[in-house]
Structure formats: C-alpha cells, structure tokens
Amino acid sequence: MPSLIHKPTRKVVLLAAGAFGLVVLGAIGAFVVLLSGAYSTAATTQHFKITHRLLDAGLKFSVRSYANGIEVPDLSRAGMLERGIACYRTHCVQCHGAPGIARHAEGRGMLPIASDLAQSAREWPPEWLYYVTRKGVRMSGMPAWEFRISNEDLWSTIAFLTQLPFMTHRDYVELDARSRDLSCRAPTEVPRERSPEYAKVVFRQYACHSCHRIEGVVGPKSRVGPALVDWSRRKYVAGVLPNNEENLVRFIRDPQAVSPHSLMPKLDVAEVHAREMARYLMALE
Amino acid sequence: MLPIAAVLLLGCTHESGYEPNVPGGNAERGRRAIAALECGVCHEIPGVPGAWGHVGPPLVAYRGNVYIAGKQPNRPDVLMRFVRDAPSLAPDTAMPAIAMSETQARDIAAYLYSLE
Numbered sequence A: 001m002p003s004l005i006h007k008p009t010r011k012v013v014l015l016a017a018g019a020f021g022l023v024v025l026g027a028i029g030a031f032v033v034l035l036s037g038a039y040s041t042a043a044t045t046q047h048f049k050i051t052h053r054l055l056d057a058g059l060k061f062s063v064r065s066y067a068n069g070i071e072v073p074d075l076s077r078a079g080m081l082e083r084g085i086a087c088y089r090t091h092c093v094q095c096h097g098a099p100g101i102a103r104h105a106e107g108r109g110m111l112p113i114a115s116d117l118a119q120s121a122r123e124w125p126p127e128w129l130y131y132v133t134r135k136g137v138r139m140s141g142m143p144a145w146e147f148r149i150s151n152e153d154l155w156s157t158i159a160f161l162t163q164l165p166f167m168t169h170r171d172y173v174e175l176d177a178r179s180r181d182l183s184c185r186a187p188t189e190v191p192r193e194r195s196p197e198y199a200k201v202v203f204r205q206y207a208c209h210s211c212h213r214i215e216g217v218v219g220p221k222s223r224v225g226p227a228l229v230d231w232s233r234r235k236y237v238a239g240v241l242p243n244n245e246e247n248l249v250r251f252i253r254d255p256q257a258v259s260p261h262s263l264m265p266k267l268d269v270a271e272v273h274a275r276e277m278a279r280y281l282m283a284l285e
Numbered sequence B: 001m002l003p004i005a006a007v008l009l010l011g012c013t014h015e016s017g018y019e020p021n022v023p024g025g026n027a028e029r030g031r032r033a034i035a036a037l038e039c040g041v042c043h044e045i046p047g048v049p050g051a052w053g054h055v056g057p058p059l060v061a062y063r064g065n066v067y068i069a070g071k072q073p074n075r076p077d078v079l080m081r082f083v084r085d086a087p088s089l090a091p092d093t094a095m096p097a098i099a100m101s102e103t104q105a106r107d108i109a110a111y112l113y114s115l116e
Helices: A010-036 A050-067 A080-097 A119-121 A126-135 A149-166 A169-180 A196-205 A245-253 A271-282 B002-010 B027-039 B078-085 B104-113
Strands: none
Touching: A010 A271, A080 A149, A080 B104, A119 A149, A126 A149, A126 A271, A149 B104, B027 B104, B078 B104
C-alpha cells in the first residue's frame, strides 16, 4: 500500500486527527482534574493496580539497565556480614523491617511501601541491590545511600542483604548482637570528576534545599533560611565569619559552633561534601 | 509493540536472583507422591487433582515464597525436612509429621519448586 505514504487517504487523515484530538482532550482533562483539587494526594489513597504494576515494572527495567556493568566484589570476605548488619540496623530496618522485627512507624504507612528486603534479595542479583541502595529510588522515599555510607560499607550491606532471605529471627538477632560495637562508616571520597551538577546533588542529599533557595538547584520555594544566591558577593558567613571557602566548610559542618543559637542544625556533612557545597556557592556571582 | 506492553503490564522480567533447585529431585514423581500422601486434603496445590484443602495455606507459586511456615527460609534442604517433619521446625504447627522416604521428600520439594 505505497499510495498511503505518498498521498494519505481521507480515512488516515481523519484517524490521525482523531488520535491527536484524543491526546489533547486527555491532557486538558488531566489539567482540569489537577486544578479542581479532585486528585487526592493522601497517602491513604492507593494507586490503581495498573499504575502500581507499571511503576514496579518501570523500576525493575531501569535498575536492570543502570546496574548493567557493575562489578560485584567478593561478598564472602570476613567481617562483611557484621559491618553490613551495622549499616542495616542504623539506616534500613526503620523502613524495611527484618525477620520477626517490625519496621518503625514511619515505615508502615508509606506509599509506595518499602519492600521487604528478604524478598528483594531473593529475587534480585547483588548488583541491582547495590545500585538501588546506592542511588535510591525517586518518588519513593528511598534515599541515595552513597551520601551516608562509604562504598566499602555499601558492599557490606549488600553482602548482608544476600544472606537475609536465609535468616531466621534468631539468626538476625544473633548477628546483630555479635556486631553491636560496629558502626556504619560514612563516605570519605567524592567522584574524581566533579562538576556543579554533582554539587547540586550533594545539596539535595543533605536536604539543604528544604530550607534554602539555592541558585541553580530545583526545589521547594523555601524561606526558612536565607536564599543562597550571588554568594561570592557576601561578606560574612552567618553574619559572623568572613566569607571564604574554609569558613563556609566550617559553618556547614557545625553551624552552632560558629554561630551559637543558630537554627541551622548540624547535618553530619562529610568534609568532602561540605567542600563541594562551599566551592559551588563561592562560584555564584 | 504489543509484546512489550504485555511484558510491562505483567512486570514479568527475568531476574537472576536465588533459584531453589533440588538436585536429584523429580518433580513428576513428586506430584504423584503428593497425590498419594493426600497433601491436598489440607492444601491447595496446582496440578494435583482434588488438592483444594483450606486447612493449611495454598501452595500456589511456591517457588517464590520467602519463608516456610513463616519461620524458616524457603530453601530446598529446609523444605525437604519440613514436608516430612514439620513439628521439628515449627513446634506449634497443626501440620503433622508425615511418614515418607527421603526420596519422596526430595521429589515433593522438586514439585513444589516447579510451581511458579
């Protein structure tokens, strides 16, 4: 039917116009629903089943694609399980629970709900688990743990996760007790290839944009702290210290030590990350 | 286009996670053993005629279950032990110990893991 290509028939034109019309109508409809306030953002309103399935599938395809090529180190090295459960205890059990151990209140009514990791670890290969743990999951509440946990301990966490499906409650409790003195270590390195884009991620990973409007960083219209714009023209940090990179790092890492009674809390910003932030801000003219 | 949509909707991508396999187990023999031992009096078991019991949990898609009886990891060695002697692993369970050979237990485990 080559004639169709050269000279569309009336039928084809009508069909195309109809399809386009439907898309436009759909978009207008969605917009009206949004503006009318009819769409519920309550966490008590579950997604449609098909939406849920689509999101699940989308996550899986995305993780599979992005985790492709990640090399899994030897996960059976001595001490990995102990270090892994230390991280799990500190950062994961709150939302994901453990065998025979309930997740905390904040992990119970989330939408979407955080997975039970015994099942995830049974079904997903370690590199997928690593990728999701490291990078987090958008629109789900799962943070990117690469900003909290060193790469070595991320792999320890994965080593622990791969064993989780085969643990009873007792196994878990015993391993937990055995590693009680261990802590989960924070990252000490940033990627060698740094960029303003990376600095923006760092700001967002420490929730800076929840209080500050930061030039170049997409986020809420926050007016809790001062807007961080034209920063290099500022004379003082928090009205106390001369504005330079070193002092910024100092302030970001421990605001109240620099400026007593400051409402800006100490966010346990790793030194490397504070430096990223300071460099980014000092480059704003 | 359609197959892609179908895969998307069903979410049935292939993963390479844990695969419980029973070396030396014969699923077809296991299916016959399940029928002979009348496991279906208490359990719903796909592929076994008359296995519609509602006393215990349905053993549908058993391969993907994370736990056995909510107490033990779902692994071949544990499952083989559990089908023969459930009370040894779950003391308060209503499921009785069932006299069977080790081969039968192995075959039954193989059958249950064939249910996806």
